[in-house]
Every structure is written in structure tokens, then in C-alpha cells.
Amino acid sequence: MQSITININNSELTGKIIGFLEGFRNDGLEIVSKEDRDDLTLLVATRGEEAISFDDYVRDENQYSQKRHQ
Numbered sequence: 001m002q003s004i005t006i007n008i009n010n011s012e013l014t015g016k017i018i019g020f021l022e023g024f025r026n027d028g029l030e031i032v033s034k035e036d037r038d039d040l041t042l043l044v045a046t047r048g049e050e051a052i053s054f055d056d057y058v059r060d061e062n063q064y065s066q067k068r069h070q
Contacts, residue, residue, distance in 0.1 A: 005034070 008014045021031055052060075 006017070008017065018031065021029060025031075
């Protein structure tokens with residue numbers, strides 16, 4: 001598989017290029033934005049981290065907020 005990076009500063013041109021490339025999806029083209037790739041890389045890196053329950057997260061956040069406002 002080959003990867004190509006294209007940097008575009010004009011949102012109108014970006015839309016045109018994405019529209020053109022969409023026609024190649026059936027041929028196996030995959031379009032991934034750099035921002036999405038970076039987000040996925042960060043997400044994968046967190047998989048080894050210990051998970052906490054949402055209730056614990058909220059409790060800890062509330063305690064932090066209370067300490068901050070004292």
C-alpha cells in the first residue's frame with residue numbers, strides 16, 4: 001500500500017479534490033484525513049492505560065472542581 005499526503009489551504013479546493021477522489025473508493029482508495037489519523041493514533045496509545053468507571057471519573061472531577069474553587 002502506498003500513502004500520499006496532500007496539504008490544501010483552500011476549503012473549496014479541498015471539497016473538489018475529495019469529490020474527485022470519492023470516485024476511486026470502489027477501486028480500493030481509502031481517504032483518511034491527517035487529523036483523523038492523529039486522533040486514532042492517540043486513541044490506540046491509550047488502550048494500554050487502566051480504565052476507570054464513569055462514576056469514579058465524575059466523583060474525581062467534582063472533587064477537583066471543589067478544591068479549585070476553595
